[in-house]
Amino acid sequence: MSELRHLINITDLSVEEIAHLIDVADDIIEHPEAYQDICAHKKLATLFFEPSTRTRLSFTAAMMELGGNVLGFDQAASSSTAKGESVSDTIIMASCYADIIAMRHPKEGAPFVAAKHSSVPVINAGDGGHFHPTQTLTDLMTIHRKRGELGNLTIGLCGDLKFGRTVHSLIEAMIRYDNVRFIMISPEELDLPSYNKETLDAKGIEWKEVRSLEEAMPELDVLYMTRVQKERFFNEEDYIRLKDSFILRRNMLETAKEDMIVMHPLPRVNEISLDVDEDPRAAYFFQALMGKYIRMALILFMLGIR
């Protein structure tokens, strides 16, 4: 691959490229031994300007399983940002030391700035409430493995649809597949932003808003739960008022389809009761596992190896 590629938004990847990543991830699951040294002597920099567990660990595990090395930091306080260094300077420095960068930043658009200045591929590992494309790849991989296809689905998006970056990216990704419809389940204050609604309308995608999980449940093929994120609120009162808006309990799944899947980008706080974990439709820990495989495929793709 001669052209330097970055992944800022999920739409930076074509449907064909996503299909390719899923094929490679499937092959990694089937033949892990064939990939264990494929990134030997390559370095991934994980630049995490805000805390993360899953995303950082899965990037780290992904690079290690490919035989590569990982360096970086996991909070802004331990980087030069605490001294006032700009994103662009940090990235120029990091591209001197690494072959590929995965970056998380609390400010929206920071990875876009990084990509402008980097001499190695930059992967957006989450920028504020904006985009989170590798979570979306994880979600697509999960749906592919559990449902066998990425079209012909009714997807329920539940919880914080206003600040939930995973939701925004998932919508952008799924509207490119045939016969996908959405049911938005959220309190009014956490409704989907207008630009997402405009996109859905412009593409002629069927969607509706409901205010209760029970109402949507029987129609769903995928239920995508999200956490109300404390760190996105300027006002703690609003957070406290809205945080328990939607809680999924196992008895609520009685009206759900047998082959429906429950997804969640994790971490959960209390929006999915622990008893749901026992239900075969619970797919969120499987989803976390898929995150590692699809990130392995992504690293190979961005480095031009596969």
Added chain:
Amino acid sequence: MNLDGVTNGIVLDHIQAGKGWDIYNLLGLEKVDCTVAIIQRVSSTKYGRKDIIKVDGDVDIDLDVLGYFDTNITVNRIKDRELLKKVHLKLPETLTGVIQCRNPRCITSVEQEIVHQFKLADPENKKYRCVYCDTVYKEKK
């Protein structure tokens, strides 16, 4: 339209009445080294009243900025006292360094060196989105 007094330069016509000074400031015309005239509240068959700016000199006008401000303005380029070209403005596809993103979560809110940039998202409603955070620009009321 009156082109009198301009040998080589431009005449900005159909400026909304009372907005002549705003356009003068927006284009930084106080810095040009030539004759500039603002004519205010001129009778106009099209708009009732209008302002006109005449610049008698070779100046580089940012048509994108002007188009964002008001697409009704017409730009007349004058050469040897003759109308060389009449340009009708349209909304620019991108705006660089003209308006500021006000989203406190945007990277531009903390890094002062980043030039604010917007893309035209909805021409019908003159909606621009920040290229960094996708927030729609809203003018101060």
